Amino acid sequence: MIVRLIIRRMFFLVFVLLGLSIVTFALSHLVPSDPARMIAGPRASKSQVEKIREQYGLNDPVAIQYVDYVKGVVQLDFGTSFTSRKPVRDDMSRYLPATLELGLYAFLLSTLVGVPLGVISAVKRDSWIDHISRFVSITGLALPVFWLAIVVQFFFFAKLNKFPDGQRLSADIEPPRRITGLYTVDSLVTGQWHIFFDAWWHLILPVAVLTYGSLAVVTRMVRGGMLEVLNQDYIRTARAKGLTSNSVIYRHALKNALLPTVTQLGLQVGLLLSGAFLVEMVFSWPGIGRYAVDAIQRTDYNAIMATTLVIAVIFVMMNLVVDILYLFLDPRIDYA
Amino acid sequence: MTEQASTQEPIASQNDATLANGGAAPVRMGASGSQTRRNLHRFLVKNRLNLAGLVIVSLFFILAIFGSVLAPHSAYQQDIKHAKLLPPSTEHWMGTDELGRDVMSRIMVGARYSLQVAAVVLTFSVLFGTLVGAVAGFFGGLVDEILMRFTDMFLAFPALVLAIAIAATLGQNLTNTMIALATVFWPWYARLVRGQVLAVRERDYVDAGRSIGMSNTRLMFKHILPNCISVVIIQMTLDVGYAVLATSSLSFIGLGAQPPTPEWGTMMAAARNYFRDAWWYTTFPGIALTLTVLAFNLLGDGLQDALDPRSSRR
Numbered sequence: 289m290i291v292r293l294i295i296r297r298m299f300f301l302v303f304v305l306l307g308l309s310i311v312t313f314a315l316s317h318l319v320p321s322d323p324a325r326m327i328a329g330p331r332a333s334k335s336q337v338e339k340i341r342e343q344y345g346l347n348d349p350v351a352i353q354y355v356d357y358v359k360g361v362v363q364l365d366f367g368t369s370f371t372s373r374k375p376v377r378d379d380m381s382r383y384l385p386a387t388l389e390l391g392l393y394a395f396l397l398s399t400l401v402g403v404p405l406g407v408i409s410a411v412k413r414d415s416w417i418d419h420i421s422r423f424v425s426i427t428g429l430a431l432p433v434f435w436l437a438i439v440v441q442f443f444f445f446a447k448l449n450k451f452p453d454g455q456r457l458s459a460d461i462e463p464p465r466r467i468t469g470l471y472t473v474d475s476l477v478t479g480q481w482h483i484f485f486d487a488w489w490h491l492i493l494p495v496a497v498l499t500y501g502s503l504a505v506v507t508r509m510v511r512g513g514m515l516e517v518l519n520q521d522y523i524r525t526a527r528a529k530g531l532t533s534n535s536v537i538y539r540h541a542l543k544n545a546l547l548p549t550v551t552q553l554g555l556q557v558g559l560l561l562s563g564a565f566l567v568e569m570v571f572s573w574p575g576i577g578r579y580a581v582d583a584i585q586r587t588d589y590n591a592i593m594a595t596t597l598v599i600a601v602i603f604v605m606m607n608l609v610v611d612i613l614y615l616f617l618d619p620r621i622d623y624a
Numbered sequence: 625m626t627e628q629a630s631t632q633e634p635i636a637s638q639n640d641a642t643l644a645n646g647g648a649a650p651v652r653m654g655a656s657g658s659q660t661r662r663n664l665h666r667f668l669v670k671n672r673l674n675l676a677g678l679v680i681v682s683l684f685f686i687l688a689i690f691g692s693v694l695a696p697h698s699a700y701q702q703d704i705k706h707a708k709l710l711p712p713s714t715e716h717w718m719g720t721d722e723l724g725r726d727v728m729s730r731i732m733v734g735a736r737y738s739l740q741v742a743a744v745v746l747t748f749s750v751l752f753g754t755l756v757g758a759v760a761g762f763f764g765g766l767v768d769e770i771l772m773r774f775t776d777m778f779l780a781f782p783a784l785v786l787a788i789a790i791a792a793t794l795g796q797n798l799t800n801t802m803i804a805l806a807t808v809f810w811p812w813y814a815r816l817v818r819g820q821v822l823a824v825r826e827r828d829y830v831d832a833g834r835s836i837g838m839s840n841t842r843l844m845f846k847h848i849l850p851n852c853i854s855v856v857i858i859q860m861t862l863d864v865g866y867a868v869l870a871t872s873s874l875s876f877i878g879l880g881a882q883p884p885t886p887e888w889g890t891m892m893a894a895a896r897n898y899f900r901d902a903w904w905y906t907t908f909p910g911i912a913l914t915l916t917v918l919a920f921n922l923l924g925d926g927l928q929d930a931l932d933p934r935s936s937r938r
Contacts, residue, residue: 307777312789319793430918432869432889434876435910438896446900558782565788566873570896581877584792596789600781 294612301608308600313357316593318350326589327370366594371586376594379579384598385469386456387568387575391560392470393495398502398556403546405503406510410518410545411537421507428504433563437497437570444493451493454572461486494571498563502556509552513545520544550614554607561599667930677922684916687732688739697726699733699886709902719904722894723884727905730886731912737887738916741802741880742867746860748806753813754849754856760814761821762844772818775811783808784870791879798887801880805870809863816859820852854931861927865920872913888913 317323324341325332332340341347345356360366366376409421444451456471457463464474464483472491475483517523518541526536561577568577576595583591668675692699697716707724710716718728760771778786787804794800824830825848833843872889874880881887883894888909895905 304780308780311777315789315793426918429921430914432872432910432913434873435892435913438899438906442899562782562784566876569877585878592789592792596785599785603782604780
């Protein structure tokens with residue numbers, strides 16, 4: 289039964305992806321009043337613009353343009369970057385792993401710290417740890433991530449000179465052989481420990497900054513969910529029948545409190561990917577966020593739209609994974 | 625822009641009552657004077673965070689409206705020769721920037737841009753989102769399906785990323801920032817209001833209204849929407865903070881307000897280049913922005929607790 293449900297989700301995914309492509313298509317083909325003029329640049333002659341219009345099929349009916357666009361995107365053809373003069377696909381494969389590495393560790397860290405912090409602060413309400421967790425969850429949502437990045441960079445790089453500024457590895461270290469593109473993973477697999485530690489050294493600050501906002505959301509959600517569950521009748525029953533406090537918390541309350549937060553984990557991915565734009569920019573981290581910001585400053589439309597689409601697809605896929613995970617975790621789901 | 629609110633049960637259900645007074649829906653718009661005062665006392669005095677939020681929000685509004693009058697110096701007047709990057713002093717409380725402009729005055733004047741964007745974005749988002757959500761929820765069926773799938777298209781993107789893409793396509797100025805942010809904010813209201821309407825339309829007083837021959841429009845505006853309003857207000861309060869934050873983020877990237885506009889994000893983008901020598905230049909706009917967002921969040925949370933006692937946010 290669960291397989292059928294997964295297949296159904298996959299079927300819906302096709303529609304979501306179509307929706308995404310319509311939005312990015314509309315943005316890149318319909319919104320600029322004259323995309324050909326954009327591509328050609330302000331100094332191009334009329335005939336040059338006309339040539340580009342013909343070359344990019346901009347004289348075709350909109351429906352045909354859309355079909356062409358989707359055909360290209362399915363084959364991962366996002367066109368050529370106007371600035372790097374290389375296919376956007378090549379740029380993507382170069383910069384995406386850096387963002388994924390950043391996002392992955394921020395996601396893990398915010399979950400691994402946020403969940404226990406939320407649970408403990410709900411169980412030990414008004415204790416010092418609860419105060420810390422509430423401080424984190426209030427400030428984490430309000431602190432502009434780019435400002436936090438600047439401040440952290442100021443203290444740890446400029447003042448203390450303890451951490452490197454930008455880049456994924458020190459200048460004298462060669463990247464490991466590409467397996468996943470994540471330096472920490474690749475260096476571990478190939479046993480190159482000096483690269484592994486150097487990569488971590490460079491990751492610490494940007495990951496810490498990116499984690500903070502997401503940590504706030506997770507902590508707040510878990511704390512709220514846990515408090516609600518702890519007030520339920522069955523918890524009182526469990527306590528009344530003489531179960532130990534730990535047994536009540538870990539066997540009865542925790543699972544029910546955490547289930548709803550699983551669905552929110554997908555949204556976290558969106559938060560982290562958006563944050564990556566700003567964090568990468570401040571830390572000169574060579575990921576697709578910084579790539580996109582550079583593209584924006586040079587009005588490189590193909591690059592901007594490709595980044596947007598790739599990020600949205602990652603977001604949608606992660607949400608699908610979370611949905612499927614939820615199916616396995618929650619026995620109450622109706623399979624009908 | 626959290627999804628939490630949409631998953632909660634509608635607040636209107638607390639106001640469940642029958643059609644007692646001539647078919648008026650049980651909306652408690654104004655309680656009696658003493659009760660209002662008691663509620664206000666509980667809201668502000670019992671919970672100091674609410675009070676802090678309210679004070680900062682009021683300050684923000686005052687700055688946004690009267691900032692240019694209250695500012696001790698001009699926000700634009702340059703003095704590169706004598707006043708370049710001066711640290712905080714009695715003359716310039718928050719120091720000066722690379723062109724010798726007073727940072728505090730620029731922050732004060734800059735509040736206006738944040739409020740302006742937030743106001744326009746949220747007005748549009750609430751009106752349009754409510755319209756879409758209400759129509760979808762009220763009519764259901766195919767209309768609901770089409771409208772909500774349309775809404776989902778926008779929700780499939782991480783909000784800030786879509787806003788960046790839209791603003792980048794339209795061009796770099798504050799108006800386009802507003803359009804970009806409105807495009808990513810409204811779908812949340814559509815979803816929120818649809819959920820509310822779905823629950824409220826099943827209530828007895830709506831059935832009663834229908835049975836005495838009320839038109840759909842009248843039912844919607846007099847009886848259904850007023851009972852959805854409190855969740856929208858809570859969400860709006862929280863979203864002012866997020867809109868201010870998003871505006872500054874876009875400006876920081878170079879998309880929103882352009883120099884010499886004293887928008888906070890634009891200021892920080894410039895200040896970033898001087899952060900080693902002039903800590904005050906980045907620090908104060910950052911604090912202003914953080915406090916503003918924080919205050920709206922606190923106030924939104926407080927309102928949520930007050931208006932929706934069953935909420936899990938504590």
